[in-house]
Amino acid sequence: MRILIDIGHPGHVHLFKNFTKQMQKKGHEFLFTCRQKEFEIELLNAEGFPFKSFGSKFNTTIGKLFGLLKFDFLSVIQGLRFKPDVFMSHGSPYASHAAAVLQKPHISLEDSGNWEQMKLYLPFTGAVLTPDVLFEDLGTKQIRYRSYHELAYLHPNYFRPKGDAATILKLRSDEKYVILRFVSWNASHDKGHGGISDGEKSKIIDYLSGRYRVFITSEGKLPEAYRPYQIKIAPEQMHEVLAGAEFFVGEGATMAAESGVLGIPAIYINSIRRAYNEDQEKYGLVFNFQSEEGVFEKIQELEATKDFKKTFRDRREKLLADKIDVTALMVWFVENYPESKTIMMENPDYQYNFK
Numbered sequence: 180m181r182i183l184i185d186i187g188h189p190g191h192v193h194l195f196k197n198f199t200k201q202m203q204k205k206g207h208e209f210l211f212t213c214r215q216k217e218f219e220i221e222l223l224n225a226e227g228f229p230f231k232s233f234g235s236k237f238n239t240t241i242g243k244l245f246g247l248l249k250f251d252f253l254s255v256i257q258g259l260r261f262k263p264d265v266f267m268s269h270g271s272p273y274a275s276h277a278a279a280v281l282q283k284p285h286i287s288l289e290d291s292g293n294w295e296q297m298k299l300y301l302p303f304t305g306a307v308l309t310p311d312v313l314f315e316d317l318g319t320k321q322i323r324y325r326s327y328h329e330l331a332y333l334h335p336n337y338f339r340p341k342g343d344a345a346t347i348l349k350l351r352s353d354e355k356y357v358i359l360r361f362v363s364w365n366a367s368h369d370k371g372h373g374g375i376s377d378g379e380k381s382k383i384i385d386y387l388s389g390r391y392r393v394f395i396t397s398e399g400k401l402p403e404a405y406r407p408y409q410i411k412i413a414p415e416q417m418h419e420v421l422a423g424a425e426f427f428v429g430e431g432a433t434m435a436a437e438s439g440v441l442g443i444p445a446i447y448i449n450s451i452r453r454a455y456n457e458d459q460e461k462y463g464l465v466f467n468f469q470s471e472e473g474v475f476e477k478i479q480e481l482e483a484t485k486d487f488k489k490t491f492r493d494r495r496e497k498l499l500a501d502k503i504d505v506t507a508l509m510v511w512f513v514e515n516y517p518e519s520k521t522i523m524m525e526n527p528d529y530q531y532n533f534k
Contacts, residue, residue, distance in 0.1 A: 182513070183263035185254065185274035186213040186230075189414065190433045192222040193332040194269060194288065197506040199228060202513070210261045212254060212274075214246075217398060218414035225415040231257055247299075251276045258283070265513065269328075272299035279303040286513060289313070290328050290455055291432075306520045308512065312458040322523045324508055324530050327455045329436045331505040333418060340441075344423030347416050348394065356392040358421060358438075359384070359408070360429025361401070362449075375430060375448050377402075379471040383428060383478070384408065390482075391425060396434070426481055428474070432456055439464035442495030444481050448474055462498045464491065507533040 182202070184195050192211075199209050211230035213219045223230045233253045237246040254277035258266070266278040266285040270293070278285035284305045289297070292315040301307070304320060311323040332338060345352050361375070375383070384405065387393050394410040395401065396417070401409055412420060418437065421427065427438040427445040432453040438445035439459040447456050448468045459465035468474050484490055508530055512519040522529050 180207045180265065180514070181210075181261065181263045182207060183210050183212065183258060183261055183266050183274070185266070185268040185271040186211055186219050186223070187269060187271055188216065188433075189218045189222055190328070191269045192219060192226065192228075193418075194328050195267070195331075196226050196228075197332055197337045198509045198513075199226075201506065201510050205514075210257070210263070212257055214250065221414050225413070247272060255280050265516070267513070268300075270296050270300055272296065275300035275303035284516065286516065288328065288509075289317070290453075292454070305517065306512075308509070310455055310458075312454040314452075314454050319524075322512075322520065323527065324503060324505065326502040326505045326508075327436060327440065327458075328505065329433070329440045329455075330499075330502055331509070333437060333440045334502075334504055334506070335499070336504055337506065338418060340419055340422035342423070344420045347412055347420055348392070348410075350392060354392055355390075355425050356394060356423075357387050358410070358424045358427045358429070358434070359387075359393060359395045360427070360431040360434045361395065361397045361399070362430045375471050375474070379474065380405070382475065386475070386478070387428075394420070396429075398431075425487075426478075428478065435459075435465050440495065440498065442491045444484075444491055446474060446477055446481075459498070463494050464498065503530055503533045505533075 186192055203209065209228060211223055211228050212233060213230060214233050214236045216236050220232055233250050237243050250273040254273040258277045258281045263283060266274045266283055268274040269288045275285045285303060287300060287304045287307045289307050289309045290313060292313055301317065306322055307317050307320050308322050308324060310327050311325050348356065350356065384393060393408045395405055395408040396410050421438055421443060422441045424443050427435060427443055429435065430449050432447060432449060435445040435447035436455050436459060445465045447465055448471055450469045456465045456467050460467055466477055
């Protein structure tokens with residue numbers, strides 16, 4: 180089987196990497212397509228996956244419309260060259276449109292629920308795999324599973340920290356640190372939304388830097404005042420570093436969820452609600468704020484938690500016991516598609532074969 184996967188975000192490389200490795204062992208062939216946004220190309224190179232970059236993304240409304248035409252065209256051309264049996268993506272309009280033109284199935288994963296994007300790809304998609312907690316009802320194409328995208332790559336079946344975060348960050352072995360994440364607010368779904376104000380960022384950084392080493396990861400260029408805190412590591416090392424942090428504070432939903440499944444408490448500040456982040460709050464792992472009000476107090480509350488490490492390690496174990504191995508589900512679903520879609524529609528509990 181030949182599979183073309185379109186990547187729209189660095190997190191998508193992680194989402195599909197273990198699936199790809201498992202499938203490659205079975206003899207399946209892959210090609211990735213992408214645009215340069217943040218670290219997509221670096222991550223694809225680090226994994227050794229074959230890929231084709233279509234260049235930079237566009238940030239303006241007019242640019243996005245032009246980009247839709249450009250990247251649709253390039254996706255079709257790449258499809259003609261690679262001749263995939265199936266297209267896959269995390270909600271990519273380009274992959275779905277190319278699949279339709281070439282009369283091939285498109286299987287999507289979705290956990291964000293951005294309707295402006297889903298309207299572009301759903302009509303051309305055969306099946307959409309989503310966490311069971313997703314707010315949106317996507318109709319008869321939706322296959323809900325009991326897990327999160329982040330467990331496709333941070334499940335202990337695939338990821339176990341080596342414990343070398345201090346070496347990567349050049350810290351003393353006993354030196355504690357925290358991770359902060361700021362987003363650029365350029366995505367189409369970011370319009371009208373917000374996170375942490377500059378004033379609150381300064382307050383949080385000033386407080387934390389007096390108690391921990393502070394490392395900031397950012398989608399966009401950091402202001403001069405924050406640059407001494409900018410993390411400088413290879414992107415493929417981020418999860419190792421995240422796993423050793425005391426806690427996470429930021430505007431990025433994905434990194435908040437990654438922290439949660441690693442047992443690292445996360446404070447997510449963003450007016451955009453994410454179902455998977457809110458589900459993790461039920462386990463006491465992610466704490467969601469739609470504005471910055473109360474964030475500073477939550478940081479201090481976390482610091483006062485009794486038996487800090489054990490408390491959050493136990494909460495993580497409870498979460499893992501409730502969730503399935505997403506990668507194992509994906510391998511079975513794609514290899515047996517479209518029969519697998521029928522099986523999951525008729526018997527959703529079949530997914531528990533992939534614990």
